[in-house]
Amino acid sequence: MLECEKKIKELAKKIEELVEFAKEKNVDLSSEINKLENELEEFKNEAYKNLTPLDKLTLARVLERPTSLDYIQGIFDSFIELHGDRYYKDDPAIIGGLAKLNGMPVTVIGQQKGRNVKENIKRNFGMPNPEGYRKALRLMKQAEKFKRPVICFIDTPGAFPGMGAEERGQGEAIAKNLMDMASLKTPIISIVIGEGGSGGALALSVGDEIWMLEHSVYSVLSPEGFASILWKDASRVKEAAAIMKITAQDLKNYGMIDKVIEEPQGGAHKNPDEIISRVKEHLLKVPFKERLENIEETLSERYSKFRNVGSVLE
Structure with missing residues (x-):
């Protein structure tokens, strides 16, 4: 607490x-x-x-925090979930499908955590396997074909590191998403709603804009993992969280993300309806139709955005 x-x-x-x-x-x-x-x-x-970075990390992991499904059900109409990657099986850690945003057809994809032990086991604690990323890319390609904008909700500690996931090509699946999203001919908005951990989060983050909720985090790995690797001491997590610049505010200052969405006092879980309404309000302001009509310009801006990341970090 x-x-x-x-x-x-x-x-x-x-x-x-x-x-x-x-x-x-x-x-x-x-x-x-x-x-x-x-x-x-x-x-x-x-x-x-x-709040300290560690405080924000704690808030980002609160079980009561709204999940991707909460945002999808609260923001969009007529959501139809689609399953499977057409190679191996369905991955419940990533949900996705068709929906309407104020009447406009869109594709929505989100990493889904559970609210209790049973749900978390089913959702693998929000840690996708490669089939999850392949399912997400299949839906993105479908969206490109039918000129539907893509909206991604990011909330994962990271991609699942199990042996089976590695055997089925976890690294390749993530890399393929990064490469294909960079040139996907439809608008993409990615929103970090809780934890944005490692390549598992990045695989849904190559968008025209990346937004973060006020108390969400986005990082190369967990602060616990950082402390264990760098200092061989996981107890130094508070120090690691501060050094890593994982907060929405730090990342906005560095130009790594595009927007910080204010949360209700105490965090998103204190008033889910309010934060869902705020996210919808911001989505309704995105000029999706104009970006679709000028897709080459949209792609050029997306490319430049991520090419500039390196210069920001120098």
Whole structure:
């Protein structure tokens, strides 16, 4: 739990106890209660403005945080899920299909985590196998053929590192997505809604624009993995998270992403309807039709965007 949340719960409990005491003893404690409520509100505003990278990582991993399916069901109409990669099998860690955004046909793809142990086992904790990435690319190619924009929701600790995944070509599947997305002749918007971990996230991130929710993270690997590799000490995760520049704010400053979408106070899980509405509002402002009509210009801008990443990091 975040340290600020502990403090918030303590203050909220004090207010509750004071209200109960006032009722029980029939005394007027409104001034004291108002003072504590104002203190609580001020503390909330200040606390969530000054979260550390590790705090944001914790929020990005909260089980109650809205998943890709939540966004798909809340933003789009007439979603029809499609399955399978036509080579091996279906991968529940990646969902995708056809939908309508305010009447416009689109293809939506998302990495899907579970809300409990049973769901996470089914979804492999949001870690796709190669067939998941091949399914995603199959749907993207279909979208290109029928001139449908592609919208990707990213939320994964990383691609699944199991032996079977490696035997079936995990690295090749990710690389193929990167290569083909770069030249896909339809608009692509990629949105990091939770964790954006390693190549597993990058495989859905080669878009015209990359957006991140305010408390989401996007990194080359997990801070725990970084600390274990660099210092042989996973307990230094807080230090690693700070060094890696994993937050939406840092990445926007570096020019690595295009937009940061503000979350409700306390995180997206505190008010799912509000954050889903905000993401939809931003999507409705994207000039998809104009980009489709000028697809060569769109491709050129996408190419330049990722060519410029290297110069940003120098």
